[in-house]
Amino acid sequence: MTNYVATIVRELEHAAELLPEGACDRLADAILNADAIFVAGAGRSGLMMKAFAMRLMHLGLRAHVVGETVTPGISPGDLLVMGSGSGETRSLLGMLEKAHALQATVAGLTIRQQSTLGSRADLVVLLPASPKDQSSGADLTIQPMGSLFEQMLLILLDAVILRIMEMQAQNSGTMYGKHANLE
Numbered sequence: 540m541t542n543y544v545a546t547i548v549r550e551l552e553h554a555a556e557l558l559p560e561g562a563c564d565r566l567a568d569a570i571l572n573a574d575a576i577f578v579a580g581a582g583r584s585g586l587m588m589k590a591f592a593m594r595l596m597h598l599g600l601r602a603h604v605v606g607e608t609v610t611p612g613i614s615p616g617d618l619l620v621m622g623s624g625s626g627e628t629r630s631l632l633g634m635l636e637k638a639h640a641l642q643a644t645v646a647g648l649t650i651r652q653q654s655t656l657g658s659r660a661d662l663v664v665l666l667p668a669s670p671k672d673q674s675s676g677a678d679l680t681i682q683p684m685g686s687l688f689e690q691m692l693l694i695l696l697d698a699v700i701l702r703i704m705e706m707q708a709q710n711s712g713t714m715y716g717k718h719a720n721l722e
């Protein structure tokens with residue numbers, strides 16, 4: 540019987556080796572230079588972005604999830620971080636244009652530089668994976684649709700959190716003080 544867990548871990552190790560140099564540093568710098576950080580993504584990609592926003596909040600940063608009822612408007616000096624494997628998810632592209640019109644910076648985490656998100660974001664991090672239609676990168680994964688992308692998104696963003704912790708001399712203890720206490 541195939542050990543699927545081991546197969547997924549091998550896919551992740553391989554994809555991690557293909558990650559562009561300095562991706563974490565560039566994202567960490569953009570986050571620390573922003574007044575507030577907004578995150579957006581659809582479906583499972585969106586869930587990974589929400590997990591990231593939670594850790595940004597634990598770091599004491601002003602983090603918001605686009606679409607939540609309590610999310611304020613974006614302003615100049617803010618950063619919108621979007622995760623989309625295809626880089627073409629329609630609901631996200633409207634936000635990208637709007638954020639630019641409002642003079643916010645956009646960071647895009649996607650697979651293809653030639654996608655709309657990859658070509659229009661101010662800061663682009665390319666993740667080696669396959670988009671949901673598996674039109675490219677299918678040799679990297681046996682998993683369905685965008686699963687490898689979504690896993691890499693979570694791992695890369697967790698690495699960005701570690702980088703910010705290092706830059707700010709924070710640790711799990713300082714962050715745990717901001718953990719939800721009404722759960």
Ligand SMILES: O=P(O)(O)OC[C@H]1O[C@](O)(CO)[C@@H](O)[C@@H]1O
Binds near residue numbers: 584622624626689
């Ligand atoms: O990451 P993308 O290309 O924006 O696509 C998001 C969509 O893909 C999925 O994550 C499925 O792989 C859906 O949950 C979601 O609708």
